[in-house]
Amino acid sequence: MGKISVETCEIEGLKVITPEVRGDERGYFMETYQYNDFKAAGIDEVFVQDNQSASKKGVLRGLHFQIRYPQAKLVRVIKGEVFDVAVDLRKGSATFGKWHGVLLSEENKKQFFVPKGFAHGFFVVSDYAEFCYKCSDFYHPNDEGGILYNDPEIGVAWPIPEGTKLIQSEKDIKWGGLKEYKEKYLG
Secondary structure, eight states: OOSEEEEEOSSTTOEEEEEOOEEETTEEEOOSOOHHHHHHTTOOOOOOEEEEEEEETTBEEEEEEESSSOOOEEEEEEESEEEEEEEEOOTTOTTTTOEEEEEEETTTOOEEEEOTTEEEEEEEOSSEEEEEEEESSOOOGGGEEEOOTTOTTTOOOOOOOTTOOOBOOHHHHHOOOHHHHIIIIIO
């Protein structure tokens, strides 16, 4: 190890990774992912897909999960800044329904590891943001699930300025809350 530092979170499995950045007059270099370093840090995932999205200020994506094909994700921001959130949906977890958020930006270069069994989403804080993430399983369009971003039972403290008109997808507006999740998936 040594090329990354890893912070554990109060929710088991979530990790914030800060890479070693080497810079000089030319710019900088960093390894964003190296299997052996991540495995030594307790992240032993095989990632099969990389995704990238661009969003403008006020976009809120999530909270998403896949139902039958859960994905672990390693997320980071390469342009701008987002507030990234994971919600524990693991059946029997002591922290079920709890959330953790982290500010990810091109400046801090932090990454957020979200294991399988979590809902995930983010809010764009800067004028524009580019968001990259690795997934441990392929995207299955008929396997999407979600939870409403502002479900009071979860209580995510999104840093949304007063008067902000959120930009969301139609499906993100229609998700149910944690109560509906429990009824539908946990019986």
